[in-house]
Amino acid sequence: MTAPTSLLTPRRGTTGRHVRNRVATVGIWLALFIVLVPLVAVIGSVIVKGASSLSGNFLTQDINKITNGQKLADAFAKVAGKQSTQDGIKPAIVGTLLITGFATLMAVPLGILGGVYLNEYGGKNHFARVLRFLTEVMTGVPSIVMGLFIFSIVVVKTGFSLGWNVSGFAGSLALGCLMLPVVIRATEEMLKLVPNELREASYALGARKSKTIVSVVLPAAAAGIVSGALLAVARAAGETAPLVFVIGITRTTNTNIFSGGNVALSTEIFRNALSYGSYAAARNRAWGEALVLIVIALTFTLLARLVTAMFTRRRAA
Amino acid sequence: MATIAPERPRSRKLSEGPKPPGRERDRVFRWFTFLAALLVLLILALIFVSTVNQSWDWFSTRGLRAVFSSRWNQKVYPRGTANAGQPIPGSGFGAWALIFGTLYTSFVAILLAVPLSVGIALFTTDVGPRWLRNPVGYVVDLLAVVPSVVFGLWGVFVLATPIRNVYQSVADFFAGVPVLDKIFTGNPLLGTSVMTAGLILAIMITPIITSLTREVLATVPIAQKEGALALGATRWEMIRGAIFPHSRSGIVASVMIGLGRAMGETIAVALVIGAAVRVSPALFSPNNTLAAIIAQNFGEAQGIQRSALIGLGVVLFVITLLVNVMARAVLNRGERRLAAGK
Amino acid sequence: MHPTASQTDIVEPVTIDASSGRVENGIHLEVGDPEIFERDDPTRELVFDLERVQILYSGVAAVTDVNLDIASREVTAFIGPSGCGKTTVLRSLNRMHDTTPGAVVEGKILYHGEDLYGPKVDAAEVRRRIGMVFQKPNPFPKSIYDNVAYGPKINGRKRGDLDDLVEQALTRAALWDEVKDKLKRSALALSGGQQQRLCIARAIAVEPDVILMDEPCSALDPIATARIEDLMIELKREFTIVIVTHNMQQASRVADRTAFFTAELNESGKRMGLLVEYDTTNKIFTQPSDPRTEGYITGRFG
Ligand SMILES: Nc1ncnc2c1ncn2[C@@H]1O[C@H](COP(=O)(O)OP(=O)(O)OP(=O)(O)O)[C@@H](O)[C@H]1O
Ligand SMILES: [Mg+2]
Numbered sequence: 001m002t003a004p005t006s007l008l009t010p011r012r013g014t015t016g017r018h019v020r021n022r023v024a025t026v027g028i029w030l031a032l033f034i035v036l037v038p039l040v041a042v043i044g045s046v047i048v049k050g051a052s053s054l055s056g057n058f059l060t061q062d063i064n065k066i067t068n069g070q071k072l073a074d075a076f077a078k079v080a081g082k083q084s085t086q087d088g089i090k091p092a093i094v095g096t097l098l099i100t101g102f103a104t105l106m107a108v109p110l111g112i113l114g115g116v117y118l119n120e121y122g123g124k125n126h127f128a129r130v131l132r133f134l135t136e137v138m139t140g141v142p143s144i145v146m147g148l149f150i151f152s153i154v155v156v157k158t159g160f161s162l163g164w165n166v167s168g169f170a171g172s173l174a175l176g177c178l179m180l181p182v183v184i185r186a187t188e189e190m191l192k193l194v195p196n197e198l199r200e201a202s203y204a205l206g207a208r209k210s211k212t213i214v215s216v217v218l219p220a221a222a223a224g225i226v227s228g229a230l231l232a233v234a235r236a237a238g239e240t241a242p243l244v245f246v247i248g249i250t251r252t253t254n255t256n257i258f259s260g261g262n263v264a265l266s267t268e269i270f271r272n273a274l275s276y277g278s279y280a281a282a283r284n285r286a287w288g289e290a291l292v293l294i295v296i297a298l299t300f301t302l303l304a305r306l307v308t309a310m311f312t313r314r315r316a317a
Numbered sequence: 318m319a320t321i322a323p324e325r326p327r328s329r330k331l332s333e334g335p336k337p338p339g340r341e342r343d344r345v346f347r348w349f350t351f352l353a354a355l356l357v358l359l360i361l362a363l364i365f366v367s368t369v370n371q372s373w374d375w376f377s378t379r380g381l382r383a384v385f386s387s388r389w390n391q392k393v394y395p396r397g398t399a400n401a402g403q404p405i406p407g408s409g410f411g412a413w414a415l416i417f418g419t420l421y422t423s424f425v426a427i428l429l430a431v432p433l434s435v436g437i438a439l440f441t442t443d444v445g446p447r448w449l450r451n452p453v454g455y456v457v458d459l460l461a462v463v464p465s466v467v468f469g470l471w472g473v474f475v476l477a478t479p480i481r482n483v484y485q486s487v488a489d490f491f492a493g494v495p496v497l498d499k500i501f502t503g504n505p506l507l508g509t510s511v512m513t514a515g516l517i518l519a520i521m522i523t524p525i526i527t528s529l530t531r532e533v534l535a536t537v538p539i540a541q542k543e544g545a546l547a548l549g550a551t552r553w554e555m556i557r558g559a560i561f562p563h564s565r566s567g568i569v570a571s572v573m574i575g576l577g578r579a580m581g582e583t584i585a586v587a588l589v590i591g592a593a594v595r596v597s598p599a600l601f602s603p604n605n606t607l608a609a610i611i612a613q614n615f616g617e618a619q620g621i622q623r624s625a626l627i628g629l630g631v632v633l634f635v636i637t638l639l640v641n642v643m644a645r646a647v648l649n650r651g652e653r654r655l656a657a658g659k
Numbered sequence: 660m661h662p663t664a665s666q667t668d669i670v671e672p673v674t675i676d677a678s679s680g681r682v683e684n685g686i687h688l689e690v691g692d693p694e695i696f697e698r699d700d701p702t703r704e705l706v707f708d709l710e711r712v713q714i715l716y717s718g719v720a721a722v723t724d725v726n727l728d729i730a731s732r733e734v735t736a737f738i739g740p741s742g743c744g745k746t747t748v749l750r751s752l753n754r755m756h757d758t759t760p761g762a763v764v765e766g767k768i769l770y771h772g773e774d775l776y777g778p779k780v781d782a783a784e785v786r787r788r789i790g791m792v793f794q795k796p797n798p799f800p801k802s803i804y805d806n807v808a809y810g811p812k813i814n815g816r817k818r819g820d821l822d823d824l825v826e827q828a829l830t831r832a833a834l835w836d837e838v839k840d841k842l843k844r845s846a847l848a849l850s851g852g853q854q855q856r857l858c859i860a861r862a863i864a865v866e867p868d869v870i871l872m873d874e875p876c877s878a879l880d881p882i883a884t885a886r887i888e889d890l891m892i893e894l895k896r897e898f899t900i901v902i903v904t905h906n907m908q909q910a911s912r913v914a915d916r917t918a919f920f921t922a923e924l925n926e927s928g929k930r931m932g933l934l935v936e937y938d939t940t941n942k943i944f945t946q947p948s949d950p951r952t953e954g955y956i957t958g959r960f961g
Binding site: 036 | 337339340342343345346347349350351352353354355356357358360361363364366367368370371373432433436437439440444445453455456457459460461462463464465466467468469470471473474475520523551552553554556574577578580581582583584587588608611612613615616626627630633634637638640641642644645646649
């Protein structure tokens, strides 16, 4: 990198090309800092504002109704120097976990099977290529479209639809559709890394293909697949658009995701920010919910990293 | 050792006698995996069929105007007529202004995000100090973990108010400059605007463009980079001369995938763009996008409005599908070329 | 009662170790006795009989016109320059090519007189009887115990018998003493030589009839190699063994018969593998009948 400076060439840094090089390097470093600013700002705001909401029974109480009387109550509370009413978000936490959990239960096994097909059976054949391409394309389908899709085919009572009405399960279906291609891709990528020698070792012992896949190939790729699935869960837990009009609403905890309206942290934040932005209570609640939601998403992301790290360490050993 | 007394199977003919178990299971398993993979095709088809089905009222009553009319609000019967104040059937709900808003905000986002993303990708592959490359990758990925509704919340409650002043100064600066004063302006000038949506979107699509670009950059043969450096090129000349030509189409495809994300991003935009359906180049005033207006209005929507909102979803689906198909085709072609070149 | 070859028995590379003679039908036979190894010797019980075998990858023949027979409880070695098709032929013997897209086996391969590729023959059954050890040790990323137990389990052995079976297989593969205290540890933590013996234990745990070995020692040091060679001579009492090797001393030490393959350009300019000569190891290494064989074993080959 440090080219010998000859007497005949001008010294480094004095020609236009070296100046351009400097400028480019500085620009690239700058890009890094520019991206760090919003990251720090967003996470900082959520922690600072969210933490102040996390008082009392915030995590364990039902959601208060925001009424017109709320403004008045806010004003009184301000005078008194404390929160107006004991507010809570338990129904949203339960809803997020249940809805995401069911989505995971559906999407991960199916996604793994799909990835197995693409890598172990389909390989290079035409049909598998088309499916692989569609899977990639499907990862780009906007999440709001997934919400409209589930609304149109599961929730609504008219036309070509099941007409099941709103429920947590409808939300799980929408999230599941979003997760499916992600899990398929992750599985396929991980299966690609499994050395063919392991498959051959199993075949050479008289194992059939399905047995080989289930007992040798998938376990060998398990860490990577789990890590990919956890990342998909982290993304899904934060999704709002696919849920907001298929799960309905509730202010009390609804553990039956198959019937009745439900609520998730993300949809609560959205509703509070969009419709009740002028109420301090709603804003506080939204920040508290945002903090909890980020913690959930971050937990799954860190778990994914942890699984990967453990896996690579074991590999290296 | 003699205790094993292996009973050699060879006494039996291969083609006779019981086969090892699992032949049936093999076939069933294969079918299951196949059906799971087929589910992708099925879902994509069903998305199209079911949303078109539910928005058919809108398409059928408006025809081409559904997409190409920029009038979203319905006309109402004038005062004094029989149905005064009632909406005139067949009027309004044109998607054009929303398509415009979608393209405009995404364009702003791309303009901001591409230099950042490519810069960071270069940082993590060639420019940054080695020990910093992976951590930077992790940190950028962390941006993808923040849910979009949280970006929206931050945008509307934290960013929108102070940034209005910045917009005001910029608008003052460009006042009177031809063309630019139509863009860097707001009427009304608000913190919830195209520009704010573009900024938030840029942050949100940076991780995906960065990680795709990283993958593309990683395929540049080291020999080419070292060759350029050996000829005395500066690092920037190496990037321009060896890295960019080799990865141009891949970077373009990554940007297109980012574009698709930006166009489909809903909740953050719904919170920070205000809500004004119009074809206007003003960066600092509210506008709306296909995805955002669905999220804002779907809750109370009934009848033709609901049909129209689902129809906007169809339009969005088709546009993002096209963008993604093109991008993936480019990326895959690059991969195949690389595999063949080896 | 069986003399077992040990390292000290190994003398000159091209002489056959006399002590590794065999007992067959109660008669002690000296290795290298030409009378007994006549090709059509009726006392040899044939395991494999290959006739005009040709193997193609994606329509291109890799080896062609292979004719050879392999007898029970012998060690047969395949030698030859790289790329001549030794692995390709070996993998045709347990239908491993069925798992390679584009690979086609033509000609006839009889296994105990039965068509190995017959329509009613199940490839999994074939591979259960004809085990394989690969060039690179490829233990599963599971525990040592689970590696050995995998084969018996998939073949329907009950959990109760497994402990004994695992111990016996590991003992026969001369690995038991080294691993008996760490059966639950990952197989990947073993040394390369241990891993390869584990792979052999894994193969014999399913009680195969034949064991195919593709350069089993190529990744190992001389001591580990010697142990595996000893093992082969020991295992010959129960199993028929076919081994691919690049190491001619190894072939001369362990093999009863040796097949020499080479690759030549055919009329259309394609490189194609073929079987040059197949005979007793002694004959191949002392009086090869084909100049190409002689060139190869004396190191003058092109
Ligand atoms: N899966 C495959 N697809 C296509 N061609 C193959 C495949 N495996 C082997 N070949 C070709 O078949 C020929 C014989 O290969 P093979 O592996 O049998 O040689 P070998 O004698 O075992 O060589 P080595 O001593 O290097 O292991 C080679 O030209 C090789 O390129
Ligand atoms: Mg080989």
